[in-house]
Structures are given as structure tokens and as C-alpha cells.
Amino acid sequence: MTDGERARALLGGPVTFLGSGASCVAYSDGKRVVRLARTGQAARFEVDAAIRRALMQEGVPTPEPLSTGTLPDGRPFGVDTLARGDDSGPSDEGWRDLGRALAALHALPHGGFGLLHDRSGAFVGVAPTPAEGLCSRLQDAWPFGRAELEDHPLVGTAPALAPLLAPRRDDLENVVHGPTALCHTDLHGGQVRWREGRLTALLDFGDASIGPPAWDVASLAFFHGWDSARTTGLPCGREAALFGLLLALHHARRSVTLGRPARMRAAVTFARGCLQRL
Known part of the structure; x- marks a missing residue:
């Protein structure tokens, strides 16, 4: 099973590849994002989600964490709401x-x-x-x-x-x-x-x-x-x-x-x- 197929199974429908970083790859269904840890990389999704929950209580805009877990191959994953923006850049x-x-x-x-x-x-x-x-x-x-x-x-x-x-x-x-x-x-x-x-x-x-x-x-x-x-x-x-x-x-x-x-x-x-x- 490819990472895209794993992401589709987690989100329950078609997904689009968003990008990749040093420790994970990301896919989206247009409303949610799933991040999959790369093999052998220590992605830190549990504490990431915990920090965002704490910041949301302080009114900080950050994607809502929806779930975290572990794939059958042992790699962790996280599912969040999709953060949207535009091309305006910061004022x-x-x-x-x-x-x-x-x-x-x-x-x-x-x-x-x-x-x-x-x-x-x-x-x-x-x-x-x-x-x-x-x-x-x-x-x-x-x-x-x-x-x-x-x-x-x-x-x-x-x-x-x-x-x-x-x-x-x-x-x-x-x-x-x-x-x-x-x-x-x-x-x-x-x-x-x-x-x-x-x-x-x-x-x-x-x-x-x-x-x-x-x-x-x-x-x-x-x-x-x-x-x-x-x-x-x-x-x-x-x-x-x-x-x-x-x-x-x-x-x-x-x-x-x-x-x-x-x-x-x-x-x-x-x-x-x-x-x-x-």
C-alpha cells in the first residue's frame, strides 16, 4: 500500500498530495490533512496536537487536531483540519x-x-x-x-x-x-x-x-x-x-x-x- 492509499483509507475518500518535509508527508481531502511519518523518522504528532489544543484555548489560530494514531507498519500519523490562507503575505x-x-x-x-x-x-x-x-x-x-x-x-x-x-x-x-x-x-x-x-x-x-x-x-x-x-x-x-x-x-x-x-x-x-x- 502506498502512502497515498493509506491517507485515503484514513480520510475515507480521495486525497491530494500536499507536500513533504524531513519527517513526514501530507495529504488532504480539501477539509482535513493527514500527516504520515516517514519510515525511520521520529514525527512528534502527540505533543504537536497537545500544544495546539492548549493554544486554541488561548485564542491562537491553529489547525484543530482531530486524531492521532499508529499505522500497521508502526509509523505514527496525525489528522487535522486544513489550515487555509491566501497569497497576501503578512502585513x-x-x-x-x-x-x-x-x-x-x-x-x-x-x-x-x-x-x-x-x-x-x-x-x-x-x-x-x-x-x-x-x-x-x-x-x-x-x-x-x-x-x-x-x-x-x-x-x-x-x-x-x-x-x-x-x-x-x-x-x-x-x-x-x-x-x-x-x-x-x-x-x-x-x-x-x-x-x-x-x-x-x-x-x-x-x-x-x-x-x-x-x-x-x-x-x-x-x-x-x-x-x-x-x-x-x-x-x-x-x-x-x-x-x-x-x-x-x-x-x-x-x-x-x-x-x-x-x-x-x-x-x-x-x-x-x-x-x-x-
Whole structure:
């Protein structure tokens, strides 16, 4: 049975392929969406649904979770309402909508650090310390990863960054400490829907993690620019710039892991911009 056939069986009728990500594929019948975990990938549908239920109670626009379960081959799946939008893109008020949605997410009760346990109920990170929590979500974000700075692919691509990053080691180690929040961590354009410039849905909390709220500010800036991040109303100060360096290091490593050179170029550009903000 193909994934399309599995999706059709779950939704009880014809489906259309919507797209695929690193951990799942998605199909829709025009009203609902079914996401199927890729073989061998750890999709996190239970906690994703639990976060969205909590956010809906706070008035945050997000797709309603309808069901979760496991396919006969052991892969998890999730069924949600279809989030709709238009091609308008965000207005300034739309960015402020997103800022309010993230503030509600950050305020949800939580414990521990890093990626969340994939379960309903309390939102608890899998790691006992901030550093371990960061490593549960980000790949080789110096100084927390295994590679030394001089061996990191970001520096291999842009050697001039090495003498600028090296003096920031203590700052980067310290930025993960302090107050924590439940963060989305992956705020690229595919995670939001807009209609007439306003936010209609915030999507996909499968990579949600416990860490500094600056994590989400830096993620917004990486994918949408610092001006957009500032317009949300969330703090865009020194902590966000430092966490942005960690994200740049993560994305540089991911560009190698996934074979996506455009991500390396984006990581280098973003690292330079973060350093200019410090």
C-alpha cells in the first residue's frame, strides 16, 4: 500500500498530495490533512496536537487536531483540519498577530529542556540541562556540538568568521541559561498561513523545544529578517542575536548533512548580520 492509499483509507475518500518535509508527508481531502511519518523518522504528532489544543484555548489560530494514531507498519500519523490562507503575505499587523501567538506559546507551563517528550499532558523537555536540551534540537551548534570552531563547516565556508566567533564562546554558552519558554523553533514560511495580511494559522509544533524565548526571535529573523522579527513586538536584543549565531552554526551543519548549499549561504549571511548586532 502506498502512502497515498493509506491517507485515503484514513480520510475515507480521495486525497491530494500536499507536500513533504524531513519527517513526514501530507495529504488532504480539501477539509482535513493527514500527516504520515516517514519510515525511520521520529514525527512528534502527540505533543504537536497537545500544544495546539492548549493554544486554541488561548485564542491562537491553529489547525484543530482531530486524531492521532499508529499505522500497521508502526509509523505514527496525525489528522487535522486544513489550515487555509491566501497569497497576501503578512502585513505589519499580521506580524504582530504572530508575536501575540508566540507570546501565548511561550507562556504555556513547561519543564525540563530541549525537545519535548512526545505525549499529551505536561510539556516536558527530554533533557536535564540547558546545554543538553540545545543539543537535542540543534545539530553541532558550536560550542555545544562535537566539532571545534576551526573544523566547523560555517568557518570552513567563511574563514573570516572564526576570529569573530571565537571571543563569543562564553556568551554563547551562557545564552542558553536563564528563563525558559516553550518555543516553536522552526518558524519558516511554511509554518504560517495569512489571509488579507493577518495570521490565520500557526502550524507544526513537532520540533517545539524548551529553551530561551530568544530562540523563536532568532528563528523568525533567520527566515524572515530582523525587521519582521522586530515588528512582532518580541524582544530583538542581544540574546536574540547570540542565539542567532547558534542557529547559523546549526543551519551550516544541516546544509552539509542534507546537501543543501543554499542553506549554507543563508547561514553565513545570517551569522554576519548577528555579529553586527552585538
